[in-house]
Amino acid sequence: MSEARTGTPAGTTVSADQAEQQRRGLMLVLSSPSGAGKSTIARLLLEKEDNLELSISVTSRPRRSSEVDGVHYHFLDAGRFEQMRDHGELLEWAEVHGNYYATPRAPVENAIESGRDILFDIDIQGTFQLCEKMRSDVVSIFILPPSIAEMKSRLHRRAEDTEEVIAKRMKTAVEEMSLWGEYDYVVVNDDLERAFENVRAILRAERLKQFRSPKIGPLIQGMVEDLQKELGEE
Numbered sequence: 001m002s003e004a005r006t007g008t009p010a011g012t013t014v015s016a017d018q019a020e021q022q023r024r025g026l027m028l029v030l031s032s033p034s035g036a037g038k039s040t041i042a043r044l045l046l047e048k049e050d051n052l053e054l055s056i057s058v059t060s061r062p063r064r065s066s067e068v069d070g071v072h073y074h075f076l077d078a079g080r081f082e083q084m085r086d087h088g089e090l091l092e093w094a095e096v097h098g099n100y101y102a103t104p105r106a107p108v109e110n111a112i113e114s115g116r117d118i119l120f121d122i123d124i125q126g127t128f129q130l131c132e133k134m135r136s137d138v139v140s141i142f143i144l145p146p147s148i149a150e151m152k153s154r155l156h157r158r159a160e161d162t163e164e165v166i167a168k169r170m171k172t173a174v175e176e177m178s179l180w181g182e183y184d185y186v187v188v189n190d191d192l193e194r195a196f197e198n199v200r201a202i203l204r205a206e207r208l209k210q211f212r213s214p215k216i217g218p219l220i221q222g223m224v225e226d227l228q229k230e231l232g233e234e
């Protein structure tokens with residue numbers, strides 16, 4: 001390379017931060033049969049990952065005493081829910097155990113358009129509706145327990161549910177587990193640290209998918225032109 005060429009201006013430059021900031025956000029959906037560890041992994045992700053926020057659903061279910069309106073859910077009555085649904089304000093909705101649950105459209109669209117990633121704690125019906133509408137934005141991970149015996153013992157150790165509720169959750173798990181093939185990734189949660197790191201690796205790799213960064217195209221083109229100049233190919 002000649003002296004003169006080494007002294008030329010830098011031309012197009014791009015930093016990793018710039019590439020990150022200019023991308024479209026993604027929608028991360030974690031699903032698992034109850035007791036596999038989905039909530040634990042979701043909590044760790046929200047604590048340790050920047051630029052990731054939780055989608056807060058609306059529901060017509062009564063608020064539990066431990067829940068805060070606007071934090072765990074936006075609680076509303078069935079009439080208001082039906083109004084939102086009929087006005088196209090919901091991205092997906094489902095009726096679970098006689099109550100309505102749904103993802104409001106506007107916060108999700110705002111987040112992903114401004115490059116923020118969003119985490120969902122929704123059921124399988126909701127996951128499939130999101131995939132139908134926004135397939136390329138959705139990254140779905142199925143969290144699998146190492147065995148049914150361990151899943152059952154985690155449900156008992158968690159000590160949140162009665163025997164009857166645990167039996168109901170195990171029954172629902174039959175259908176949930178049979179749909180594992182619909183997910184983009186499967187992560188086995190035997191060792192929590194390892195499962196968490198695997199989920200984190202998926203998130204990091206998915207953030208770098210080229211189609212999430214349409215603005216990088218012109219920058220790469222600028223570099224190609226710099227290179228052509230450098231090679232005297234103008």
Ligand code: ADP
Pocket residue numbers: 032033034035036037038039040041154155157158189190191192193
């Ligand atoms: P889910 O949200 O899938 O129903 P949770 O995250 O509530 O499950 O986990 C169920 C229980 O299992 C909790 O008490 C949690 O602390 C525990 N747990 C989660 N992951 C592991 C793991 N890898 N090893 C042992 N216990 C775990």
Ligand code: 5GP
Pocket residue numbers: 057058061092093094096101102103121122123124125126127
């Ligand atoms: P819970 O009443 O225990 O908070 O939630 C019951 C079920 O509804 C869980 O499986 C939960 O993942 C699901 N759920 C919560 N929010 C939504 C939502 O916005 N959409 C859908 N489809 N399911 C939801």
